[in-house]
Amino acid sequence: MTEILFNKRLQVQVKCKDSDDRRSTIRISVELQFTTNPIPKRDLIVRLTDDADLFFLYNLTISEEDFQSLKVQQGLLVDFSSFPQRFTNLLQQCLTEQDKDNPRFLLQLQLHCASSLDHGPASLNVVETNPFKHLTHLSLKLLHGSDTQIKTFLASCLASIKEEKQLLEQKLKKTEEDLSRQLSFTQQTLAEKSRELDKMRLEWNTHTSSLTSRHTHDLSAEREKALEVQARLQQQKEQLRAELEGAHQRSMEVLQARLSELEASNRELTDRKYRSEATLRELKAKLTGVEEECARVKQQVCVLRGENSTLDEECHTKERQLSQIHTRLAVLEQESRDKDTLLTHTRDALEATQQQKTSMEGSAENKQLQIQKLETTVKSLSEELIKANSIIKRLQGDVKALVAKMKVKNTVMVSQEKRLQETSDTLTHTHTQLQHTQQQLQQQNQEVCKLKEQLEVTVEKLDESREVLKTNENVITWLNKQLNENQLSRRQESVGVFETPSALSGAAGGRGGGAISNPLDSRSFPSSALGFPSSSPSALGFPISSTLNAPPSGPAATRPLFGLHNLTSAAKVQFNPMSARAALSPVERRDGSPPVTHAPPSNKEKSVTHVPFSNKDKSYIHTP
Template sequence: MAEQLFCKGVSAVISSAGCEERRADIRLTVETCTSSSPIHKKELTVRITDDADPLFLYSVAIGEEDFQSLKSQQGLLVDFSAFPQKFIDLLEQCILEQGKQVPRFLIQLVTSSPALDCMPACLNVVETNPFKHLTHLSLKLLAGSDSDIKKYLAVCIKNLKMENSMLEDKLHRSEEGLSKRLTVTQQALAEKSKELDKLQNEWTSQTTSLTNKYSREITAEKEKVLRIQAQYQLQHEQQKKEMEATCNRKVHHLETRVSEFETVNKDLTEKKYKSESSIRELKSKFAGLEEEYQRAKQEVLSLRRENSTLDTECHEKEKLLNQLRTRIAVLEQEVKDKEQVVIRSTDVCESAQEHKKKLEESLEMKQLQIGKFETTVKSISEELLKANEIIKKLQGEMKKLMEKMKLKNAVTLQQEKIIGEKEQTLQKERLELLNVKQALQQKEEEVFKLQEQLDITVQKLEESKQLLKTNENVISWLNKQLNENKIASMHGASGHSDMPCAGSATNSAALQNGLVRINLSANSTSTPLHETRPCPPTSTPLVPPNSGHVEPPGLDMKYLKKDGNLPLRGLKPLSVASTGK
C-alpha cells in the first residue's frame, strides 16, 4: 500500500552538460510504500514528473539499507523514520524561497548528458550563501523504463477516469438542482407577477379614490375657510371702526389734559427758575457765611485741643459742604444739609450768638420756602397719579382689545392647523405611494437578476456538456489508436519473428523497448521523428489480445502536449508503424 506524503509543483534549476542552466516547473511526489520483499519492510519513493510531458519520469526507491549507506556518505543526522518529514520540510522551504530573486534554498536537477533522456539524474537540495553552496541532500534518480511509464500513465488515466466520473456525478447533481431551482424560480416569478398585477390594480384604485376624496374635502374646506374669513373680516372692520372712534375720543381728551399739564408744567418751570435764583442767592450768602466760618475756625483752633468732639463735627461739616456742592439739584438734601450746618455751627460757635440769630432767621425763611415747594410738589404728584390712573385704564381697555384680537388669531390658527394636518396626511399618502413604487422597482430588479442567473447557469450547462463530449471523443480516439498499435504489433510479431533487423522487427523492438524520441513544437502539427536502437538478438513475443492482459485506456490530448524541446519516450504512433512496414 502506497501513502502519498507530498505532491506539489516545484521550480527547479536544470543543469546538463554543455548547456546553460534553466528553470523549469516540475512536480515532485514523495510516497511511502510497504515492499513485498522480506528484507525491506518500508520504502520511500521520490518521483519527478512534468505536467506538460506525461512521458517525463524520474524516480528512486530508498529502503532502510539504502538510507544507511546514504546517511554514511552524506553525513545525515536523521533516522529513516524521521527522514521523509525532514525532506518534505526542506522542499517546503525551497517552495517558500522560489519567488525571491536570490533564493536561499534551491532544488537542482543535474545530468551528465546534454538532454534529459534515459540517463540518470541527481536531485540536489542546495542552500546558497555568499561564501559557499551547501548541498543538504543529493538523491540519484533513474529515468523511468517503459513499464514504469506505462504504470504511471495507467495510474494517471485511472485518476482521470475517477475525476471524470466525479465530474459527471457533480454535473448530473447540478443539472437536477438547477432544474429544480428553475422550476421553483419560475413558479416564484409567476406568483410575483400575479402579486405585482394585484398591487398595481390596488394601487391605482386607491390612488384614484384618495385623490377624489381629498380633492373634494380640500375644496369644501377652502369654501368654509373663505366664508369664515369674510365674516371675520367684516367683524374686524366694524370693531376697527368702533375702536378708532373710541381711540379718537380718548386721544382728544388726553390732548386736552396734556395741554392743561403743559400749562401747569410751565408754571412749575417758572417756579423752578425762581427757586434756582433763590438757591444762588443762598449760595452767595453761604459763601459769606463760609468766610465767616473760616474766621471762626481760626478762633476755634485753640479750643480743639480741649474738645475732641468738636474736631469730628468740623470734619463732618466739611463733608457736608462738599455734598452740598455736588447735590445742588435736590432741594430736600440741601435743606437738611443746611440745617445740620446751622445746628453744628451753633454748637461750635456758642460765643457768636449774633451770627446764630441771623442763621436762625434765614433758616426760618428757607423752611417757609421749603413748605411752599412741598405743597406744590404734592399737588403736582397728585395730578400725576390721576394721569397715571387714566393711562392704566386706557391700557386695560387696550389689553381687552388685544385679547379679542388674540382669540380671533387663535381661531384662524386652528383653522390653519386643520388645513396643515390634512396636507400632512396627503404627504404621508404620497410617501406611501413612493414606497410602493420603490418596492415594485426592487422586485423588478430581483426578477431581472434571477433571469440573468438562469441565463448564466444555462450557458455553464452547455459548456460543461460540450467539454464532456470533447473528452469522450478524445478518449475514444486514444483507445482506437492504442488498439490499432496493439493489432499492428501482433501482426508484426506473428509474420516476421525470424528476421532480426527488418522493418517490422524494428517496430516490435521499438514497441518493446520504447526508445522513440518525438519532438513537438508549440505551434505546428505533431510530426513524429523516431530513432531506434539496434535490435536485440532475440525478439520477445508480444501479449495476444485475448490473454487476459488489459491495455490502459486512452489519455487526453492535453497530457501529450509539450513545451520546449525535451524528448518524449513511449510508443510510436500509428503512422510511423505503417511506414516501417
C-alpha cells in the first residue's frame, strides 16, 4: 500500500563537476509505502524524474533504521513519523518561492559525475539562502535507476496513462451522450419558442395598428390647441413691444445726461495721466539702478550654488560610508544571535550526555554488584576445592584398603570438576562484560569532557559578545546624549549666528576665515559657530577602538556631533574620503577569524556610528 504525499514539478539548480550550473524543471514525487508481510514497516520513497527525458530516474528508499543514521549525520530534530510532512513542507516552500528573483528556499541537485550522461549518484539539497550564508537544511543521496528499474517505472507510467485514457474515453462518451440529449432538448424548445414568437408578432401588429389610429385623432386635437395658443402669444408680444419702446426712450435720455458727466470726469483723468507719466519716468530711472544691483546679486547666487553642489557631493559620499558602518553593526548583531542559538544547542546536548552518563553510572554500579557476588561465589568454590584436595590426599593413603569406596569417590570428583568448569566459565564471561562496560564508561567520560570544553569556549565567546554589545550600547547612548546637547546648543547659538539681510548682503564680498558666504542659503554656517577649533587638530578626532571599550572623556566628550536629519539647518563641512576610509577599516573578530562584511540594517533598527574627526576632514554622526 502506497500513499502519495507530493508529486509536482519544481525548478532545480543542477551542478556537475566539469560543466556550468543550470536550472531545469524536474518532477519530485514523495511516497509512503506500508508493508505488512512478513513484518509491518514503513518506507519513504523519493523519486526524481524528468518529463522531457524518460531515462532520467533517481530513487531513494528511507526506512526507519536508515532515518536514524540520517538523523545523527545531519542533526535532524524530528522523528520518522513527522519527517515526511516536514520534507513536503520544505518542497512546498521551494515551489512557492521558485518564481522570485531572490528565492529564500531553493533545491540543488549535485551530480557526482563528469557529465549528466554518466549515470552516477546524486545529492538533493534543500538550501535556505540569506545575505550572510547558504544553510543546507537537508541533503539526500539518490542513486540512478538501473535498466530494470527504468523499465518498470516506464511500464507503471504507461499503465497509469492507459488507465487515464480509458477513464477519459468513458468520460468523453458520457459527455457526448449528455450533449446529444441536451441538443435534442434545445431543438425542441427552439421550435416551441419560434411558434410563440410568431404568435407574439401577430398580436404586436394588431396592437400597433390600433394605437396609430387612436394617436392620429389625439394629434389633430393638439394641433388646434397649439394654433389658439400661438394667436394669444402674438397679442402679448405686440403689447410688450410697445412697453419696451417707451422704456428705451426714457433710458436714452438718462444716458445722454450721464455722458455729459463722464466727459467732464475724462478731462480730469487726462490731467492725472500726464502727472503719472512724469512720475513713471522717474521710477524707470530708479528701476535700471535696481536691475543692475539684481544682476550682481544673481552672479553671487550662481557662485554659491556651485559651492552648494560640491558640498552636496561630499554629503553623499559621507552617507555611503555611514551605510557601510550600519551594515557592520547589523552583522555583529546577527553573529550574537547565532552564538545564542549555538549556546542553546550545546546546552541541550550537554543535558542529554549528562542523562546518558547517569544511566551508564547506574548500569556500572549494577555490574559492580554482580562482580562482587561472583567474587564471593568464587571464594566459596576455592574453599570447597581446598577441602576436596585435602580429602583426595587422605583417600590416596587409604586407596589400597578401600577399593570399593574408590568408585564412589571417583563419581564425587567428576561432579566437582564439572561444577568447577562451570564456575570458571561464568567468571571469564563476567570479566569480559566488566572490561566492556569500563571501556564504554571511559568513552562517555571523554565525550563529556569534550562537550564541557566546547561549552566553556562558547560561554567565553558569548560573554565577549555581550561585553561588546554593552560597550556599543553605552557608546550609542553617550552619542545620542551628546547629539541632543549639541542640537540644543546650536539652537541657542543660532540667534547670534544669523544676521539681517542687509548686513549679510554687505558681507557677501569677503568670505574669508569661515564666515557666511551665501546670504540667501540658511544652511551655511561659519566653522567657529559649529564648534570646530581651527588650531588644535588632536581635539577633532577620536578612534573607533577607544569608543568600543568605553565612552570618550576629555576633549572628545565636548565635541559637537551632527545628524543627517538636521542637514537642512546644519553647516556643510569639508570631507576628506581618504581619512574616513582609513577609519572605516573592517574590525577583526576576537576569535581570530577574518573580518566580516555587514548587511544593511532593517527599518526598525537604529544605530549610531562614530567616525574619527581631523582638522582637515570634519565628518559627522548619522542617526537614521
